[in-house]
Amino acid sequence: MSEDYRVERDSLGEMQVPSDAYWGAQTQRAIQNFPISGITFSRRFVRGLGVVKKAAAQANRDLGLVDDDVAEAIVEAADEVIAGEHDDQFPVDIFQTGSGTSSNMNANEVIANRAAELMGSEIGDRVVHPNDHVNYGQSSNDVIPTAMHVASLEAVEKDVIPALDTLREALEEKEEEFDDVVKTGRTHLQDATPVTLGQEFGGYRTQVAKGLARVDGVRDHLGELALGGTATGTGLNTHEEFPGRAAEYITKETGVQFREADNHFEAQAAHDAMSEAHGALRTVAGSLNKIANDLRLLASGPRNGLGEIEQPENQPGSSIMPGKINPVVAEAVNQVHKQVVGNDAAVSAGAAEGQIDLNLYKPVLAHNFLESAELISNASQVFGERFVRKLEANEEYCESRVEQSMAMATSLNVHIGYDKASEVAKTALKEDKTVREVVLEKGYLTEEEADEVLDARKMTERGILGQDD
Numbered sequence: 484m485s486e487d488y489r490v491e492r493d494s495l496g497e498m499q500v501p502s503d504a505y506w507g508a509q510t511q512r513a514i515q516n517f518p519i520s521g522i523t524f525s526r527r528f529v530r531g532l533g534v535v536k537k538a539a540a541q542a543n544r545d546l547g548l549v550d551d552d553v554a555e556a557i558v559e560a561a562d563e564v565i566a567g568e569h570d571d572q573f574p575v576d577i578f579q580t581g582s583g584t585s586s587n588m589n590a591n592e593v594i595a596n597r598a599a600e601l602m603g604s605e606i607g608d609r610v611v612h613p614n615d616h617v618n619y620g621q622s623s624n625d626v627i628p629t630a631m632h633v634a635s636l637e638a639v640e641k642d643v644i645p646a647l648d649t650l651r652e653a654l655e656e657k658e659e660e661f662d663d664v665v666k667t668g669r670t671h672l673q674d675a676t677p678v679t680l681g682q683e684f685g686g687y688r689t690q691v692a693k694g695l696a697r698v699d700g701v702r703d704h705l706g707e708l709a710l711g712g713t714a715t716g717t718g719l720n721t722h723e724e725f726p727g728r729a730a731e732y733i734t735k736e737t738g739v740q741f742r743e744a745d746n747h748f749e750a751q752a753a754h755d756a757m758s759e760a761h762g763a764l765r766t767v768a769g770s771l772n773k774i775a776n777d778l779r780l781l782a783s784g785p786r787n788g789l790g791e792i793e794q795p796e797n798q799p800g801s802s803i804m805p806g807k808i809n810p811v812v813a814e815a816v817n818q819v820h821k822q823v824v825g826n827d828a829a830v831s832a833g834a835a836e837g838q839i840d841l842n843l844y845k846p847v848l849a850h851n852f853l854e855s856a857e858l859i860s861n862a863s864q865v866f867g868e869r870f871v872r873k874l875e876a877n878e879e880y881c882e883s884r885v886e887q888s889m890a891m892a893t894s895l896n897v898h899i900g901y902d903k904a905s906e907v908a909k910t911a912l913k914e915d916k917t918v919r920e921v922v923l924e925k926g927y928l929t930e931e932e933a934d935e936v937l938d939a940r941k942m943t944e945r946g947i948l949g950q951d952d
């Protein structure tokens with residue numbers, strides 16, 4: 484055992500730590516204390532921790548609070564964490580202390596030991612101290628919420644927004660391509676007045692564009708950083724200029740606009756910003772679900788469904804039914820929505836908790852938020868690229884069915900009144916005829932008038948057909 488382990492110590496005494504690990508005694512205790520889910524923090528959060536520790540070292544160096552050589556080594560080690568070179572050094576379960584102290588100490592220990600190594604010392608010799616240097620002027624209570632906001636806003640700006648934009652573009656392409664495809668509208672899942680397939684896709688495109696605006700709107704509150712509040716928000720043990728300087732370094736590192744929190748007590752004791760921002764993600768996931776459901780319905784068939792659009796052949800659908808193709812990507816999107824709704828329950832419940840000066844749901848808030856952001860990004864990307872872009876319209880079929888629709892009688896209202904129009908619609912249904920055939924048989928309109936009033940394409944636009952301008 485002694486060959487595989489080295490001895491590290493903390494205030495509770497000695498701990499055996501795997502000899503090749505950069506983490507120290509406190510991380511090792513956390514591994515033993517929290518074998519709960521096997522879920523560890525994602526890349527984005529580990530990166531966020533690295534960003535915070537780097538900025539803190541830079542600010543403390545500038546303020547003369549940490550020696551230059553130590554600060555530089557911390558910066559270099561933190562850079563490696565930011566780049567993902569030490570992701571395997573963050574083994575602590577997300578179900579841990581509610582402040583995230585174990586993950587803060589995990590970052591402090593890994594960066595301290597790596598920095599010591601970079602300075603030519605041995606791992607564990609505390610030339611760079613996890614608390615006195617890497618955590619200088621900080622507490623888990625301000626570091627973890629800062630990493631939460633950094634990781635979450637980076638995920639929103641760098642993953643969610645570009646992916647939603649890809650989907651928006653794909654829907655816009657189809658909106659234009661399907662502009663001429665006239666089809667039966669449906670309300671209550673019953674035939675309704677004609678629409679174009681392009682109009683329906685324009686609705687989806689707008690839904691995603693509005694989702695983008697909603698997600699974009701989270702920048703302001705997520706852009707606030709708790710760093711500088713230390714244990715309870717007062718800022719004890721940190722320099723007056725530390726929070727502002729650190730926020731500037733974080734902005735520079737990430738390319739995302741961050742600033743010191745408006746109120747450090749609110750920033751540590753409450754996480755309404757996370758709940759608000761996740762609400763935007765949940766709303767977007769709901770939009771994706773609605774669009775995926777509609778496309779599944781419109782593509783249902785191929786022989787015995789609505790069959791208005793042709794879905795892409797992404798993979799054989801069935802292990803037993805030969806030739807079957809299923810809307811698998813849309814189904815994946817539907818499932819992402821359910822997971823995001825579950826995450827929203829966890830985030831909104833966690834954000835509503837906390838006692839007095841500290842919210843104690845930080846790790847679960849961070850994990851669920853980042854999972855939702857990742858799922859929505861990946862799902863939007865594949866939904867746009869592998870499903871929406873490959874859809875084709877069954878144009879002739881759509882147009883042939885619209886002529887059969889009883890809802891064609893709607894534009895008769897203004898010419899022959901609702902009662903006669905109903906009689907036409909009912910007769911058409913009963914005698915298996917079109918509205919046009921019946922209206923002509925009954926002599927309610929001339930052929931010329933019927934051409935004008937029962938023009939399905941014109942019925943897709945605002946206006947009163949058959950009226951002189």
Ligand SMILES: O=C(O)C[C@H](O)C(=O)O
Nearest residue numbers: 582584621622623624714
């Ligand atoms: O870990 C810390 O810095 C503080 C801890 O969360 C506490 O408030 O007890």
